[in-house]
Amino acid sequence: MKVLIIGNGGREHAIAWKLAQSPQVSKIYCSPGNGGTAAVAENISFQNIHVLAEFAINHGIDLTVVGPEAYLADGIVDVFREAGLCVYGPTKAAARLESSKAFSKAFMKKYNIPTAHYESFTDAEAAKAYIRQVGTPIVVKADGLAAGKGVVVAFDVETALKAVDDMMTAKIFGESGATVVIEEYLEGEEASLLAFCDGKIGVPMLPAQDHKRIGDGDTGPNTGGMGTYAPTSAVTPAVMERIVNEILNPTLKAMAAEGTPFVGTLFLGLMLTSSGPKVIEYNVRFGDPETQVVLPLLDSDLAQIFKDAANGCLDPKTVRWKQDQVAVCVVLASGGYPGAYQTGIPIYGLDAVDSSLIFHAGTKLAGQELVTAGGRVLNIVHIGENIEAAIEGAYADVKKVHFEGMVYRKDIARRELNRYLKTS
């Protein structure tokens, strides 16, 4: 089987690494890939969807896997399917679960899927009047894709009003902010649940927890994600059952009923509230860095899962997980991230990392030398028999790696460790 992976992050490196273990996979291409995917795949670089489809046809690609949401929102799956290609991912219509918050909120309301109460607005004055009326805490969200930055959780009215002005009047996210969704503030612990979906059913992966803020103790600005671990005990078997019965299954059933069946990875961003799990957001692709802790714990052939899901015949029994193992991922980022940062900085010490997996996020090869090429640079992933061992192993290897300006969080999985120490 020849596979094409689209994207260039740690997520795509983890997908490539897992697919490379499949006895069915003979060749992997990654577009554009990074310094890490170069070791398991052949990096190519095409941006245009039609050019990518042409490449897939000309090179006899049997399966394409799409990482980033922007390609999905632009309809890459529709184009590939029309060309008769097998592709794992949602169509443009199904991708609206992520690409339009107004769409996904209306969808959840219509099908009684638990989420925060909300109103959506296309008029800034009406949005501000609503905020003044309901008060804070309150959450203001740009409707469209905003690279994870289009959400403002406001604890005072001024902040909420400014968010409306920024999004709707100053248009800091362009047309993504022409519509805003204003919603109820949910309290609880966050969790990410990804599921392999074939258009009819969704098979859950292990629940994970991300660390979105740049600083220890969840301080500072939001990032794409500074670290993860899986599975998280915050999602107990009882909570998992509620997520599957109240959220995952109804979502897939409703998408099929709407004539837009969901194929691909559905990512539920959840708040575990005192009245049960609620959807904060849907994503229509693998999470980054959730993927980096979930896929190493998968005990099945990922290529077979992707193929079956793309063909609408996924068998839940074929999705198995390694038992009694946990994974921790620490993200090494460029100094300045999520703001401005330098690139092209040499990376040292990767050869010394012996007991963890290394997934590259923003790296590239400059001649023979590996250099930084993004905000999130490397993911150090350690598998242990418990959370304490996984954390220790990951940080022991983090200390061996160095590049100028390197920053990372020192408290990844601390919450899980505290729960573990209390019960062990």
Ligand code: AMP
């Ligand atoms: P999103 O981009 O929708 O995932 O939102 C980014 C972050 O904002 C989430 O990870 C939450 O921490 C926070 N957030 C979003 N919506 C809410 C909400 N309704 N209540 C509380 N926090 C929220």
Ligand code: GLY
């Ligand atoms: N880690 C969150 C995301 O991939 O959106």
